Amino acid sequence: MPDTMDQKHADFLNDCVKVLGASHVMLGDDELAAPYRQDWTGYHSGTPLAIVRPKSTDEVAQIVALCHAFGVSIVPSSGRTGLCGGGVSLPDDKSLILSLERMNTIRNLDLDGRSMTLEAGVILQNAQECAAENDLVFPLTFGAQGSAMIGGALSTNAGGSNVVKYGTTRESCIGIEAVLPDGSIINALTGLRKDNTGYDLKNLLIGAEGTLGIITAAVFKLAAMPQARTTGFLSLAALADAPRVLNALQDRTGGAVEAFEYMPDVAIDVICHAFPNTKRPLEAPAKTGIFFEVGSNRKDDAQPGEEGETRLQDLVFATLAELMEDEVVVDAMIAQSEQQRIDLWTMRESILESITENGPAYFLDISLPLAVIHDFVAEMDVKMAELGFQPITVGHLGDGNLHYTLSAAKGKNWDELPLEAAKDYAFEVLSRLNGSFSAEHGIGQSKLDVMLKLKEPSQLDAMRLIKQALDPQNLMNPGKFIPV
Amino acid sequence: MPDTMDQKHADFLNDCVKVLGASHVMLGDDELAAPYRQDWTGYHSGTPLAIVRPKSTDEVAQIVALCHAFGVSIVPSSGRTGLCGGGVSLPDDKSLILSLERMNTIRNLDLDGRSMTLEAGVILQNAQECAAENDLVFPLTFGAQGSAMIGGALSTNAGGSNVVKYGTTRESCIGIEAVLPDGSIINALTGLRKDNTGYDLKNLLIGAEGTLGIITAAVFKLAAMPQARTTGFLSLAALADAPRVLNALQDRTGGAVEAFEYMPDVAIDVICHAFPNTKRPLEAPAKTGIFFEVGSNRKDDAQPGEEGETRLQDLVFATLAELMEDEVVVDAMIAQSEQQRIDLWTMRESILESITENGPAYFLDISLPLAVIHDFVAEMDVKMAELGFQPITVGHLGDGNLHYTLSAAKGKNWDELPLEAAKDYAFEVLSRLNGSFSAEHGIGQSKLDVMLKLKEPSQLDAMRLIKQALDPQNLMNPGKFIPV
Known part of the structure; x- marks a missing residue:
């Protein structure tokens, strides 16, 4: 030493x-x-x-x-x-x-019960591949899956594009093993679908960002592998119509929507600027662009109908035809090949990098009730333009999760823009509309100030009491998650 | 006074x-x-x-x-x-x-976001009816729904027959309002699908049986109303085949199984004895009887095919035909009318009353991993017969939840049977197979002794620390849930 x-x-x-x-x-x-x-x-x-x-x-x-x-x-x-x-x-x-990187063992794969027991250091992509080899789907998917590990995904209750189908990390995880701050181990790796024996320690530790203990392993539900997929891009008449489009697709397909992502033309522009080879999904700019994917587990949905399309595609076409007749959907493209599908996904996944290359930006990770998302965007877009910002918004619209992003409007110098005023305004609108200031990324260090400002004091007090009870020395990930 | x-x-x-x-x-x-x-x-x-x-x-x-x-x-x-x-x-x-009976207002119905905000005193059936009027399904269903209220369902994380489709109460509830032991109110009635702003107080209070505070209102997800249903009764070659049958039905129908209930012939006998007008679903006794229902939200599944059956029925028939060819399913009946469907449900719902009329009995409310349920039942049936009991077992097999019930074997006097030895044996097998001693009913007073015996000490300690932190005077529902 x-x-x-x-x-x-x-x-x-x-x-x-x-x-x-x-x-x-x-x-x-x-x-x-x-x-x-x-x-x-x-x-x-x-x-x-x-x-x-x-x-x-x-x-x-x-x-x-x-x-x-x-x-x-x-x-x-x-x-x-x-x-x-x-x-x-x-x-x-x-x-x-x-x-936890060396705890990277897939401990168990239960094909009868469709679950998988993973140590905290397993990389998400490895879990996905193991499930896929058995014709099953590991439910968590997001951009960083090639290096993100189970432990971090659990600790932040990480989201992603297909929460709309498989639920949040909390909902997908059906058991944990963890080490508490005093060094004791809790073994609740049951994988049971029903278990009413005590407080929900599993969900308390998930999303606690390591402040109450260390999750060392977890059981996840696995889902049936989709047998048919339909992927496409829509231009809607108005953002207020998005819930209707989502619900129509869900109802026609039996709840098979796997992604329902907001991608307005301004976001597409930024992507095309950063990656000039990007093919625009629609010829006319779509003020309210929606990238969607539907995946059905049913074999019969993969069978070709009279026109050679799969049954799933027929269902999607019929849904869109009705919505176009009602002038809710203005324009639509459906991927006609796996390559077109990959192109759409590549476009979606390149947005973060594109915005970063575009210049300085501030990302909001927020969620709102579906019914008021258009109110939020409408009010924000006006005010942010007034303040000199160009909003670039994308997000997992199916879950009400927006990544509302501020960049400098044309001709404006980022360093001179009133970012704090913009944030204050955003959080005021968000609170008024009952939204959340952290939808899927967590709190960590960077949102402690917002947490202190916006989280209900009675909830903060309850959190502090729980933290103090389980970690009286404040040794577990101090200075994160809970504002002092 | x-x-x-x-x-x-x-x-x-x-x-x-x-x-x-x-x-x-x-x-x-x-x-x-x-x-x-x-x-x-x-x-x-x-x-x-x-x-x-x-x-x-x-x-x-x-x-x-x-x-x-x-x-x-x-x-x-x-x-x-x-x-x-x-x-x-x-x-x-x-x-x-x-x-909480006077807090019986349905505060909000959000058709865009498909959720409903209910006060704790709303009777489940009223919530179901309000949802159904809007062509939506309120997710909680169980026998007592005509008098059970939201508050109790949340406090016990109550289960039921269709958890297999809609998830547990914890999974269906997406926001709560509650009063903490010091009289402070937490308002987390967000209804958001994604929200990572702090410890999961919602799930901590759900299933806590009132020991950490009083839930006064909650937001529940609503599901699309099934457009077609197929209901029936199967005789399986062996209980070990049940996961295969369940997964086959799920995969063919896109996860539409709404009920998958274990009803062996001994349970049917008891029902037929208590209610002599009951029509046996199959002519030959089914040692491994399964009552099932599949409900699809898809309109196209309600359309008649070539033979006049609905598409959903065709899917179920095709699945069962394959399973019969493999000699996994031995016999099957499918309800051909709404009346036949109601008869099957009536039979299922009359089991508790039938067992009670049959004589003294002890009910276990347990859950197990699907893959080992047959091991549990096989081992228990042998031992319980040795001890002089006649097991009458039913349960929500799709969730791994069994109501394994002990009654006196023919010619035996209940009061002379070794009930404590039988319970000890059952809990030993259950622990060995990683089961839960309380799947959907909770702990209350009656399972405190089992809780003390079987719950991992590190988890009990953590529970006590949380309880002490939030309710230092131990005023909230004392003497329940947490063994001293």
Whole structure:
């Protein structure tokens, strides 16, 4: 240990080495520790005491017990793809980074019960592939799935494009194993669909961003693999019509909508600018553009009808024909090949990078009741233009989740724009319309101020009481999630 | 106030009268209070101090604040149809019964977002009817729905026959309003599908049986109304084949299974004995009988095919034909009319009454992973017969939820049978197979001993810490749910 380290920390790390071996305990300022000191955003970085990489739940429990005994704080870390700084240590806090990357075993695949038990360090894409090999769908999908891990997805209750079909992470997870702040283990990896034996500790730990304990493994529901898909792009007469279009597609297909994404022309423009090879889905700009995908598990929906289209396509065509007759849908394109489908998805997935390349921007991750989304967008668009911003909005409209994004309007200098006033205005409208200021990314460090301002005081008080009860030393991911 | 009452309680009740008016505060030994002193089972009864009937969330909050100030314990009460004694006061505990029956307003119906906001005193059937008038389905259904109320359903995370399609109460509820033990109100009636702003207080309060606060209102998801239904009864070659049959029906119909209920011949015999007009669904006794219903939201599934059957029926027929060819399904009947469907449902719903009429019995409300249910039943049936019992088992097999029921075997005297040994054996097998000792009824008073014995100590400790943090005076439904 370096000479500059105090005796307590040196003793603590020696004990960690006894548990894990020297090769899985790394000092925080080690060159190899660089990736652990920051997350994907690059905005957040810290100065951790050390990084440990346990391989088993028992090792996690032993390390947490040591932290409890020595009073060392812990930042659980997995894929570090979070967007709010929840997975990195704070400057000067001398936390231990506990990386779950070596707990990457798929422990069980239950084909009868259609569930899968995964350790916290399993990469989402690996879980997806394992399920797909068995003709099943692992329910979580989002952009970072190639490096995001189960632990982080659970800790942030991560969302994504197909929550509209498979539900949130909380809804997909049917059991957890976790280490509590005192080092005790809870084993609730039941995978049961019904279980009324006590408080819902599973959902309390999911979305808690590591502040109440460390989830080490979880059971997820698996869904049947779609046998037929129909993917397309719509131009609606008005955003207020979106719920009607969504519900019509759901009803005709028996709830098979897998993605229902808001992509107005301004977003398409930004993508086409960043990726000039992008093919615009419709010739005329669609002020209210919707990218959608429907996936049916039914074999009969994959069978060709009279015109050679699949039954699912016929259902979608019939739905759209009615909506076009009523002038709700103005224009539509349906992917006629797997390549066209991939092109549409590529376009959707490139929006974040396109906006980033476009210049400085501020992202809101909000949700609203479907019925008032058009009110929010209408009011915001006017006010933001007045303030000198160009809004670029996309989002998982089927869940009421918008990524309303502010960029500088043409000719405006970002640094001179009143960003704080814009945010205040946005949050005021959001609160008035009963929306949420964090839909799927979490709180971490970056939304603590908004949390303090907008979360109901009685709920904040209840959260603080729970946190104090389970983690009285405030060792679990301190300085995140709960505003002081 | 009666002379015998101590001054503290007299002062407390005077303050309650100031909040609610004299007509909504009733002494516990009042003749009119009789229904509030016990629940549907008749097993559990108490001697409450008084019964109060607030009309609004604000009134609930004021009463709870008074209880907090005076140190008076509270038993929240709604339809009193619970099966574990959670909704009645304990003997001699002088609790206040807080009945939510007057909070019976349907506050909002959101047709765009397909959700409904209900107060805790709304009777389930009223919610169902309101949804049905709008061609939507309220997701909770169970035997007691004509008197059970939203508050009790939420507090017990009540199950039922169609959890297999619509999910548990926790999964169907997307927002709550509640009064915490200190009288503060939390308003989380968002109805949002995605919301990552803090600990999951909603799911913590759901299923907490009133021990952490009183849920006063909730938002529920609504589902599309089925356009076609197919209902029937199957005889399987073996219980081990049930997951295959369930998954085949789900896959062919796109996840439309609404009920998948275990009804072996011994259960049918008991029903036919209690209700001699019952028509047996199949001629030959079915050792592994399954009552099922499939409901599709798709209009095209209601259209008649070439043979005059609906498309949904054709799908079910095709599925069963394959399963019969593989000798997994031995025999099948499909309801050919709405009357036949009602007859099947009536048979299913009369099982509890039939078993009760049959003689003394002990009900287990358990759940297991689907893949091991046949192991549990096989092992239990042998052992229970040895001990002199006749098991009569039914249950929501699609969720892995069994109501394994013990009655006296022919010629045996119930009072002489080793019930405690039988329960111990059952819980040992259940634990070994990772089952739950309470699937859908809750804990209340009657399962406290099992809770203490079987619940993992680390989870019990965490529960106690949370309870102590939020309700330090232990005023909320004391003596229930959490074993001391």
